Amino acid sequence: MFTFIDVFAGIGGFRQGCDLAGGLCVWACEKDKFARQTYASNFDIDDPEFAYDFAKDIEDVDPKDIPDHDLLLSGFPCQPFSTAGRREGFAHEIQGTLFFELAKIIKEKQPPFFLLENVKGLLSHKSGSTMFTIMRVLNELGYKVYPKVIDADGFVPQHRERVYLAGVREDVGSYWHELNGPWAEFEEDKFRKPPKGYVQLRHILEPHDQVSVKYTMSDRYMAGLRAHTIKQAAKGNTFGYRIYHPGDVTGALTASYAKSAQSILIHQGEHMNPRKLTPRECARLMGYPEHFNIPVSNTQAYKQFGNSVVPGVIWAIMHAMLPWHYRE
Template sequence: MFTFIDVFAGIGGFRRGCELAGGICIWSCEKDKFARQTYACNFDVDYHEFAEDIEDVDPKAIPDHDVLLAGFPCQPFSMAGRREGFAHETQGTLFFELAKIIKEKQPKAFLLENVRGLLSHNSRDTITTIIRVLNKLGYKVYPKIIDADGFVPQHRERIYLPGVREDVDLGWHELNGPWAEFEEDKFIKPPKGYVQLQHILEPHDLVPEKYTLSDAFMAALRTHKAKQAAKGNRFGYRICRSDEIAGALMASYAKSGQSILIHQGDHKNPRKLTPRECARLMGYPDHFKIPVSDYQAYKQFGNSVVPGVIWAIMHAMLPWSYRE
């Protein structure tokens, strides 16, 4: 059993995965009011503080914890930091708030997550700065790209940065590297294609017609895709069949819905996923409550982490939590 805090908590994807691995949440923080609503409907926030804006939080007021969890926003980092040190490296970014907490509370470990593009952001200056700052704070960091395909029926690559305080023994074989041991033994990942869209879709006759695209909307999508193809781009809608794997669900699905369209036969326009199907696509159980509008639900699930991936990483890191 271990304690954790949930920073940039969203709707609780980190929390669900970590609780499944035996963790106990003792502090949460999320600014978006609609995400807070969904989070509070699904997790007990009465026994701990549920802060709103991380920039208003004094790190000293956060309870001591074993693990810090955060899917942090990616923002430009100051080049001046290369000359002026920790505070200047990250000042003005939300990562700076995480670094302040880690510096003050010195948790045994942390797990950070971001989009794969973080690796190349600002010509790799961003990821280099992040790792350098965390190293200076006394942590070893082990970046890893993980595709959620297998846990859920979508191709969803994200970068995960587990970090461990230098004096904490995880029992890893450093000669081979921690991720080598994770993948060979402790990191449990289902094979690609283990689950398909058919496992999360509602029967066609139970899906309200409002999710089927109109003729006018389909015509607009075809025109847009043709224009992009003429420019040599592959942007545009994709129609998925039930025995396939979807692309990554994005927050932009709330606006366009075109990235994942479900085939409904040759004589009917495709449809959008329902919010409940989006929840399943991300690995949330059917008892997970969705108290917000469709628009907000699409945004929330598109921004979420896959709880199963978090569980697998924490399961691989668990040996440290039983050591003194």
Template structure:
């Protein structure tokens, strides 16, 4: 008998098992299995043996994998923090994101199988589902160097005096107070430490430690350990109960990747992603689409601008990068001129911007991550996001200290008990 082809094996498996069960068995995520089913990406041939093994497994012994912990995703953006915690078995049960473009990208990649709200400010804390971990990348513009400079120039308040964004931290605090999760992770810009001579950060620590009673640890981590970008962000983690948590448990590669690792490959090996097509890269010509190369006018302007500031003794100017570089920080304004990260294309050519796909890679997002919005919105979204592998690593060292049944052994024990009940 001729062996069944991979698509048929997958169809057979889906008659007996859920996408989650298949994903757990072959070591992939649910979104990948979903894309195999839709024919958007091919199921790798190397997984044939794993699918055949699954089909030989009695259905009664296969039960849905219990989530290791539950979390909520506030100020979620496009879900970078979420992805870091999902990688360790977490289940998102509630999401808040007000920006409609970010919401579109989030739902495209993560689905909307739980409550998804917009503005958290008016949402009752008591209606947030019970959860083990609260995640919040609360808005950083009021505390960032760029954000403070802009608000000063406009004569506007910043930090906690900024009523539209700075006080959003207190919405995080009121939810922590009401729901008392086992732990939280908050992410913001490094400048939060020094804003208003340290007083802003002191208020945050007093709120979390003294008023809410959580054990709080914080550290500035540079994303360049995982991606070719200097991106320093402060991470605050807190635990409801005393813990032995230590930042020393972080595994931060000493020598991170260089820019060439995330650039589109012109040697014919650049993958053709069905959801990208030739939007960013011309696969036939083996080159980045021409629109990402700076126009003559813009390139002349940036050079003159840089020279003007050099003559004045300032450090402002564009950031030229090569395949061996670690870049400057990608910002939400990258769509304007791309000046912080310009890719050198040889002396005979003007430099170019990174494409949105390259920006996704620069933030540690896999190529399976879809970009359903315009280039302008994509640049804003990735510039406001997190280096996902940093979140994944912090989640790893937080997991043993959550005070909930999160160990692999505990999950297996629950699965065995459930399987026994089904068999009976």
């Protein structure tokens, strides 16, 4: 068994995947009250082994108060990174960014492993300088870091590319290399990913006659989408809406799905307007189990699932990343 902390915990996507891999959460932190509501309704935060510090803003947390752990998990907001103070060390250079809060925890607690997640665009943000800074900071803290872009397609019926930074403390890596041969370096052959298209949209959709008509797009809405598409095309811009069929794999679910559902519309027949996904279908699209509780409004649910990680991807990373004895 391994212990982990859940930073920027959201609704618990990281925790869901790590629980399945045999992990034990010992601390979590999430600022958004609606995300905390969903998290608390699905995980036992009253467990005496769990340090309930959940409502705190990460910037108010003293890293010394965080329990020791084997693994730090976090999907972190990609705030603008300053390029000032390049020679003055990580504390000056990234002061004021939320990544700095993660770096403070890693520096203080020195966990054997960490796993960070962000949008694929992090790799090209500011022509790569942001990623360079992150990698340099983590290297300076004593970690080997393995970036990997993973598409969740195969785990779920959704193309969802995210960059994962798997970090291993240098002394831990050397130790396991000496004892057991090459330790898990996030290598392709150790990452258990189902084939693309293994799960299709049909597997997560409700029966047509069980979906409320409130999810069907109105004539006015569809007319507006078509007009806007034509207008943008005339300007040379790419804009469109996507209508998916049961055998398809969708594009990425976004946090703005409640307001801009055109990215994933579901075909309902030749003579009907398409519909948006229900919150339960979004949960399935992200790979959450049927028993996962959704206690918030539809608007908040769409935002939460759009911001989440795919738990199945996290489970697979754990098996590719952690030495075997952590998963026994």
